[in-house]
Amino acid sequence: MRPLLLLLSLIISCGFNLQADTIVEKKKRAGDEPEIVHSSIGDVSAGVEGKLQLRNIGKRQQYDWTDRSTLDADILSPKSANFHPDGSKFYVNSLEGCVTVVYDARTLRKLKVITHKFPSRSLELWAPACSHYQFQHYEEGESRAFAGKPVESAFSHKGRYLWVPYYRRTFDINAQDPSAIAVIDTRCDSIVRMFDTGPLPKMVAVSPDNHYVAITHWGDNTVGLLDISDSDMRKWHHLAPLAAGKKLTLDFPLDTLVDRDVHSGLKLRGTVFTPDGRWLLVGAMGGALQVFDIADMKYVGQVGYAYNVRHLVIKGGMLFGTQCVGGAVISIPVDSLIRGVRQAISRSERNISAEGWRSCKVAPGARTLETTPDGKYIFVVCNSASEMLVVDAEAMTVADRIRVDSYPVGLALSPDGDYAIVTSQGRKGKGGHAVNIFEVLRPDYHAPQPVILEEKASPAEDASSGEQSSSVFTDIPGMLIAGVGSAILLILTAGILIARRHR
Numbered sequence: 001m002r003p004l005l006l007l008l009s010l011i012i013s014c015g016f017n018l019q020a021d022t023i024v025e026k027k028k029r030a031g032d033e034p035e036i037v038h039s040s041i042g043d044v045s046a047g048v049e050g051k052l053q054l055r056n057i058g059k060r061q062q063y064d065w066t067d068r069s070t071l072d073a074d075i076l077s078p079k080s081a082n083f084h085p086d087g088s089k090f091y092v093n094s095l096e097g098c099v100t101v102v103y104d105a106r107t108l109r110k111l112k113v114i115t116h117k118f119p120s121r122s123l124e125l126w127a128p129a130c131s132h133y134q135f136q137h138y139e140e141g142e143s144r145a146f147a148g149k150p151v152e153s154a155f156s157h158k159g160r161y162l163w164v165p166y167y168r169r170t171f172d173i174n175a176q177d178p179s180a181i182a183v184i185d186t187r188c189d190s191i192v193r194m195f196d197t198g199p200l201p202k203m204v205a206v207s208p209d210n211h212y213v214a215i216t217h218w219g220d221n222t223v224g225l226l227d228i229s230d231s232d233m234r235k236w237h238h239l240a241p242l243a244a245g246k247k248l249t250l251d252f253p254l255d256t257l258v259d260r261d262v263h264s265g266l267k268l269r270g271t272v273f274t275p276d277g278r279w280l281l282v283g284a285m286g287g288a289l290q291v292f293d294i295a296d297m298k299y300v301g302q303v304g305y306a307y308n309v310r311h312l313v314i315k316g317g318m319l320f321g322t323q324c325v326g327g328a329v330i331s332i333p334v335d336s337l338i339r340g341v342r343q344a345i346s347r348s349e350r351n352i353s354a355e356g357w358r359s360c361k362v363a364p365g366a367r368t369l370e371t372t373p374d375g376k377y378i379f380v381v382c383n384s385a386s387e388m389l390v391v392d393a394e395a396m397t398v399a400d401r402i403r404v405d406s407y408p409v410g411l412a413l414s415p416d417g418d419y420a421i422v423t424s425q426g427r428k429g430k431g432g433h434a435v436n437i438f439e440v441l442r443p444d445y446h447a448p449q450p451v452i453l454e455e456k457a458s459p460a461e462d463a464s465s466g467e468q469s470s471s472v473f474t475d476i477p478g479m480l481i482a483g484v485g486s487a488i489l490l491i492l493t494a495g496i497l498i499a500r501r502h503r
Contacts, residue, residue, distance in 0.1 A: 283309030406431030
């Protein structure tokens with residue numbers, strides 16, 4: 001009887017302990033670690049009657065290997081997504097997988113997996129070494145084999161090239177030495193050029209005139225610049241990086257991980273050129289919005305109102321941004337902001353103020369945002385809420401929302417505004433590893449079809465992409481057929497003329 005009572009007491013005690021642990025876990029989830037959420041194909045938002053509704057039409061994931069219909073082993077910590085300007089396909093950067101995955105935008109079929117792995121510096125892909133980015137901590141770091149962790153991406157040359165920066169090279173555990181950026185030729189979806197960058201690059205932006213590429217370095221308060229104005233990509237080259245205030249000096253251990261979010265100064269992130277290409281605006285998750293003068297290649301100052309801005313977009317004369325901690329979307333007319341910039345310059349001041357700011361509360365952890373082609377709606381993903389929200393850009397109020405897989409970070413809208421892609425990276429080893437595909441239903445709006453003009457490639461570009469020789473050999477059968485056909489026609493014609501003479 002006594003052993004039975006002891007066993008019963010032990011079971012009851014374990015039950016209380018389990019209940020206590022459950023309560024602690026619930027409290028923990030309610031605080032720093034929100035509950036894990038999984039979306040489902042077929043999910044539909046409440047919508048705005050007759051104007052807008054969201055519908056989940058697809059998913060690619062790597063957290064449930066029993067669901068073969070949505071399983072995709074290449075979706076490993078997906079950081080961002082980007083639609084090609086012609087709307088035909090979209091690209092997903094899998095950070096920890098060190099790959100960029102290419103999908104057909106209509107069928108969702110996987111077209112290609114671009115691997116970011118490099119055996120050495122000796123490959124012809126690399127641009128000449130740059131004096132602005134030197135290895136300080138890794139012996140022969142320039143020539144070491146590595147895999148790159150792709151973060152964000154941006155198109156240049158009307159969609160011909162896709163620029164993909166690497167969070168770090170895999171041997172650089174604390175992202176303190178130069179990283180790199182890959183240039184992908186979207187005609188063949190292959191890497192055709194590589195450039196060094198500063199430490200821990202995250203965002204990349206291309207100037208409207210395709211003259212400059214700006215690469216924002218989260219790691220040391222600087223922005224790297226490339227001149228890509230020449231038609232020969234072998235002549236594309238680095239310019240001196242610009243610093244937002246003081247450039248950080250980095251010296252972390254080589255065998256112990258440190259928190260780079262704590263040791264990264266301003267934490268520069270969202271980056272966008274103004275429509276005239278004159279000014280470069282850079283969000284800072286550890287400070288205020290930073291402004292650079294591209295014409296004079298110098299730092300201007302910071303905008304006091306816009307703190308903790310992660311992502312920036314300009315559409316229809318308006319600048320939109322996300323404030324991560326505050327869970328808000330902010331906006332201001334671009335011309336108003338530029339007036340404030342010019343006034344600060346005239347007074348030789350670094351602190352910039354501007355009128356016309358508006359704000360809309362969305363949800364905790366506001367990350368990437370995009371605008372619809374007509375600028376009427378702003379889409380934003382919120383990491384802690386595991387939702388995608390839609391904001392009415394004119395009223396600056398939330399119009400719609402729908403659940404997504406836990407801890408979303410990346411977002412892309414198709415050029416026609418009919419589809420949205422959301423990447424869920426995960427957090428602290430939980431959630432994420434998912435890509436959600438949504439149809440955006442807008443009965444009252446039909447976007448014009450995008451027209452992408454094919455750019456004529458220079459011989460150097462074709463040679464660098466390995467396509468010149470293949471295209472020549474591909475044309476040989478056609479040339480032979482045309483030649484044989486012409487010869488036969490010539491013989492027949494000659495025969496007819498001879499026959500007529502003999503009549």
